[in-house]
Amino acid sequence: MLTSKQVRYLKSLAHHLNATFQVGKDGVNDNMIRDILAYLNKNELMKVSVLQNCPQTKEEVAEEFANADIEVVQIIGKTIVLYKHSENAKDPIKL
Numbered sequence: 582m583l584t585s586k587q588v589r590y591l592k593s594l595a596h597h598l599n600a601t602f603q604v605g606k607d608g609v610n611d612n613m614i615r616d617i618l619a620y621l622n623k624n625e626l627m628k629v630s631v632l633q634n635c636p637q638t639k640e641e642v643a644e645e646f647a648n649a650d651i652e653v654v655q656i657i658g659k660t661i662v663l664y665k666h667s668e669n670a671k672d673p674i675k676l
Contacts, residue, residue, distance in 0.1 A: 583652055583664070587676045591626060591654045594674065595662045600630035608637045609645040621651065621665040625674050631659045 583591070602617060620627055629646075631639045643653045643661050654662040667673070 583654070583676075588654055590676065591664050591674070592662065595626055595628060595654065598626070598628050598662075600628040600660055602627070602629045603632055604629060604635050604637070604642050605632045606634045606636070608635055609642055614645070614649045617646070617651065617663070618649065618665070621663065622667045622669055623671055625667050625670045626654075626662070626664050629661045629663060631661065633659075 601620060602613065604613070617627070617629070629642075631637075631642050635642070637645075639656055639659060639661060643656055646661070646663055647653055650665070652664040654664050656662075664674075666676075
């Protein structure tokens with residue numbers, strides 16, 4: 582669980598990022614979770630965009646990520662900011 586200071590710091594780092602993944606008409610599935618975990622293993626922080634044709638709400642999508650041990654930093658509009666600590670990151674974030 583992240584503290585409020587850590588969340589604030591991660592929000593500031595994520596501000597300039599573009600959405601890397603999009604959740605569309607198929608919603609969140611195992612393949613998407615696997616790909617997102619692989620991306621987070623290298624980068625630790627990312628944004629995911631929830632498209633209008635997604636059958637799940639953004640809160641349900643965020644809950645799916647939380648169930649996969651991915652920290653949901655922020656939900657803003659249709660964008661979700663995700664974080665997962667990784668020892669293998671190319672530029673590790675110091676919390």
